[in-house]
Amino acid sequence: MKGVDDLNILIGNNDSGKSNVLKALNMFFNNKTELGQVYYFTDDLTRKREQEARDTKGRATIWIKVHFYNFLGWRSLPDEFVIKKVWNRYSDQPETTYPKDLPSTAIARFLNKIAFHYVPAVRGRDIFSHYLSLLHDALLEDEKAGLITSTEELMNSLNESTMDMSEQIEQGVGIKSNIQPPTNLRVLFNALDFSTGYGDHNVPLQKRGDGIQSRHIPYILDFIASHTKTHHIWAYEEPETSLELGPAFELAKQFREGFCQDNQIFLTTHSPAFYDLKGPGVSKWYVYQEIAEDGNETRVEKVSLKDVLDRKLGVAALVADRAREAYEQIESLKETVTRLDRELGQHEIPHVIVEGVTDKIILDEAYSKLYPGDEPFCEFLHAEGATNIPPYLKSAKVLSKEFSHAVIGLFDRDQEGRKQIKEFTSFPRVDGTEFLEFCPDRLLYAGILPMPEEFQTLENKVVDALGGNLNLPVAIEYMFPSEVIEKAIAEGRIEVEDRVAKISDPDFSTTINLTDLLSLHLPEGKNYFSKKVAKRTKRRFADWVVGQPAQSFENFRPLFEQLRTVCCS
Known part of the structure; x- marks a missing residue:
């Protein structure tokens, strides 16, 4: 292994020799292969080396060679040097060799400055x-x-x-x-x-x-390292053992950001959490068996490109990406749930959980513009994403403390919002509203932005022209009059992007621009409905639109009336 880093991750199939690499290092530094067990030459000698000795009528030996950098900067040692240890069946202690021009006292003191810790998989x-x-x-x-x-x-x-x-x-x-x-x-x-x-x-x-x-x-190991004057190397087998996905990712993060700062670490793993680690000071090593005429040999290859990982590990690399995404989503949801629980308990009034912070900005301003002087009857909180609302409402149903006021999840009337509201469509609707009674006993509801009449007429026109099951996508930004949207686009306050879809069948695969298709059936000045809002401009638009006159917010009036109905039901 040449070019090792602070954190070295050994990956490979079962029985490929990953543990042997760590045990060899443990034998070099501690004269042991297992924790607390002195090596036994007959057991630790490979059958291949034993046969080689017989064939040459030579003396069977075990040898391990380690290349060191003079990380201590000692003048008595060169920048790089090699130490070799050789074991035979007649002695419990190895013979140590190194370049003849190096002082033995310096080599001994250098090795004494290093503490090596082997942590086996079975603990x-x-x-x-x-x-x-x-x-x-x-x-x-x-x-x-x-x-x-x-x-x-x-x-x-x-x-x-x-x-x-x-x-x-x-x-x-x-x-x-x-x-x-x-x-x-x-x-x-x-x-x-x-x-x-x-x-x-x-x-x-x-x-x-x-x-x-x-x-x-x-x-414990990290504490020991920080309270001693020696330098520590860890050989850690499968740190993810007995851990679920979330804790495994947390531990992997701690290895990368914490433990390897003061320790050099070599670890073996079968976990996506550790496969996924990257960044300065992190190296991945692929361990495999190479078939030879006189027996298999363990090989170690440094892998740094993802395509090499894919080739070597197959589906494992793909699983690592997906597992990391799932972990990050879970962690984000945990933070959102904790924050929402805290904010819900601060004021004893109904709370409406919207998708994002820009939704909250717009709705807070809409209420103050439409009902000047009125005390708000509800408070808007944001969930940092539409996908966080359903899990929160479901957890609130069984886990969160009971609130004496309604908690309402509100989705945009776009593709993502419609997708999330489907999880609640089996529940009864509050009369005269777009809201569903998710859990009346706990005053939990879920709903979607009401469709203004002019938008419904527009949707019907497009459906008549194109047929099929078509829903006009209405993000909260599109709830304003067309002249406001057009002004915002012209001034760069909001950006819209074409909708492009992939069409594929066994004989034909291409992409189609849905914006071009839909815009043919939209009236002049409404073409933006065929496009989607660029996420990077949502906050820019929200900050700008709060300065528009009250009549620009009229399409939100039905929403507030329906929310009053739900809160009083």
Whole structure:
């Protein structure tokens, strides 16, 4: 592996040799292949190397060569150098070789400055004992932690409490005897555990699920690294083990943004969360078996281009993209739900959740222009996207606290809004409105922008001309009079884009400009209905349109009247 980075991600099929790469490094630095298990030459020697030795009547050996950069900047060492360790069946310790012109003391001191940690894929209680012992060493080294002082204070307190017992021992046995801490507090740290919050209770970490336990390990390692003077390398097998998709992405992000800042990390993975990591200091390595006449060999290839990943991993790379998108949507929704819950509880009046912040700006201004001097009967909140409204309303039905006022989801009358409102079409309609009673017991409703009469006439005309099931797309920006829209377009306050669709069948595939088709059947001055609003200009338009006169907002009056009906139903 040449050109390794701060975070090195080893990917590949099962049994391709990913773990062997990490175990080889562990053997080089710690003389062990497994955690806490000294290597056994007969088991760790590959059958291929054993056969080579027989064929040449030579001595079977295991050797590992590591190329180092002089990251410490020592004058006694060159910028780059190689250290090789060789094991044989007759000795537990390897023979270490390096360029003859390098001082042995400098090499020894350099290696002692590096702490190597191997975290296996199967993680039991023993791994926590191991790293809690290392935590003890780190705290002992860190004078600020005050471990020695704290231990002395504890012992003084214990001796005060057991003074009677000590006096009786002295009288009965004839010698002074006081409680003292063990010389090596590692024994005490081995028995420590984390106390974790679970609702209103504290539960030992050992009693929690495997995923929760695993999440603690990298934080312990990172703490150790930050409280010692050595430089740390991690060999971490499958950090995503026992984690669901969301926590796996959170952990992957922490590895990239946090853990690899002070540690060099090599990890193996089968998770889309780690496949997807990229950026400065991150490298991906594809591990595979190359078939040879005398046996398979493990090969490692650095992969950086997505097409190489696709070729090597097939569907795995595609899954990584889709999984990341799903994770980001879930995280965005979580933030939106938390914010909406908080905002809904601030004022005891009905709340209308609209798609985006520009919808809120427009509707707040529309109400103040149409009903000057009237106290608002509802408050508009935004969900940062139409797709966030249905999940929020559904979660509010069972998870959120009950509100004493109506909560109403409001969608634009465009393609996305119509798509989202379909999730509620099985519920009854509030008489005389476009709103559906999603959950009357909790005062939850969902609806769509009412269609102005002139727009309905326009839609009917296009349907008569083209036939089929056609709905005139009415985004909130198109609710204004045509002269306002045309002025906004002319002044660059809003931009509209052609609607283009793909047509495909087994023998024919092309694209069609729907704007050209629809505009043929729209009256003069209404051509913008055949186009869609450019998202990048929505805020620009909203800020501009609030300065228009009150009559420009008349098409919103039916909406407010229907909202009054819903809130009073």
